[in-house]
Amino acid sequence: DAGVIQSPRHEVTEMGQEVTLRCKPISGHDYLFWYRQTMMRGLELLIYFNNNVPIDDSGMPEDRFSAKMPNASFSTLKIQPSEPRDSAVYFCASSLSDRGLGTEAFFGQGTRLTVV
Amino acid sequence: DAKTTQPPSMDCAEGRAANLPCNHSTISGNEYVYWYRQIHSQGPQYIIHGLKNNETNEMASLIITEDRKSSTLILPHATLRDTAVYYCIVRVPEGGSQGNLIFGKGTKLSVKP
Numbered sequence: 001d002a003g004v005i006q007s008p009r010h011e012v013t014e015m016g017q018e019v020t021l022r023c024k025p026i027s028g029h030d031y032l033f034w035y036r037q038t039m040m041r042g043l044e045l046l047i048y049f050n051n052n053v054p055i056d057d058s059g060m061p062e063d064r065f066s067a068k069m070p071n072a073s074f075s076t077l078k079i080q081p082s083e084p085r086d087s088a089v090y091f092c093a094s095s096l097s098d099r100g101l102g103t104e105a106f107f108g109q110g111t112r113l114t115v116v
Numbered sequence: 117d118a119k120t121t122q123p124p125s126m127d128c129a130e131g132r133a134a135n136l137p138c139n140h141s142t143i144s145g146n147e148y149v150y151w152y153r154q155i156h157s158q159g160p161q162y163i164i165h166g167l168k169n170n171e172t173n174e175m176a177s178l179i180i181t182e183d184r185k186s187s188t189l190i191l192p193h194a195t196l197r198d199t200a201v202y203y204c205i206v207r208v209p210e211g212g213s214q215g216n217l218i219f220g221k222g223t224k225l226s227v228k229p
C-alpha cells in the first residue's frame with residue numbers, strides 16, 4: 001500500500017476562494033482523521049470519521065469548513081470562503097480499530113495551504 | 117484537550133539513551149498509551165503503544181508504571197535523526213466516539229553530537 005495520500009501537496013489561493021483538500025486513506029482502515037497544524041496552535045484535530053460516518057466535528061473552526069467521506073477510499077476537506085488565517089499544513093491520517101491487526105494511525109505528507 | 121502532560125523540551129547526547137516522560141494521571145482502564153513523533157515538515161510517525169505491559173519494538177521501548185498514571189518512552193541509542201517532537205497520547209482504539217486521537221504540545225527532543 002502507498003500509505004495515506006493527500007493532494008495537493010501545496011496550495012496557494014486568494015482570500016475568498018474555495019479550497020478543496022483531498023485524502024485517500026490506507027485500504028481497509030476504518031478511521032480517518034483531519035488535522036490542521038500551525039506554529040501557534042500545534043496539531044489540532046478538526047474532524048474524524050469511523051466507517052465513513054463523521055463521529056466528532058467539534059474541532060472544525062467554523063461553518064466555512066466542511067468535510068465529507070463519500071466512500072471508504074476518499075475524503076475531502078473544503079474551505080469556503082478561504083481566509084489568510086486558514087494558512088496552515090493540513091494532515092490526513094487513517095487507522096484500524098482492530099487491535100489484532102494494529103491500531104496505529106498513519107499520516108499523509110500533508111497539504112501546505114497558503115491563503116493570500 | 118490532551119489528557120497527557122509532557123516536558124516541553126529535552127536534550128540528549130548522540131549515542132546515549134533518551135528517556136521521555138509522560139503523565140496521564142486520568143487514564144481510563146480501556147485507554148492505551150500511544151507515542152508518535154514528528155520530524156520537521158513531515159507528518160507524525162507512529163512509534164509504539166501499550167496498555168499496561170512494557171513494550172519494545174525496533175524503534176523504542178515503552179515503560180508504563182503499574183498504576184498506569186505515567187509512562188516513559190526510551191530511545192536506547194539516540195541519533196541525530198531522532199531529533200523531533202515526541203507526542204504521548206491516550207486513546208481507546210475501538211470504533212465510535214472514543215477513538216479520537218488528540219495531540220498535545222509534545223516534547224521537543226534535540227539530539228546533540
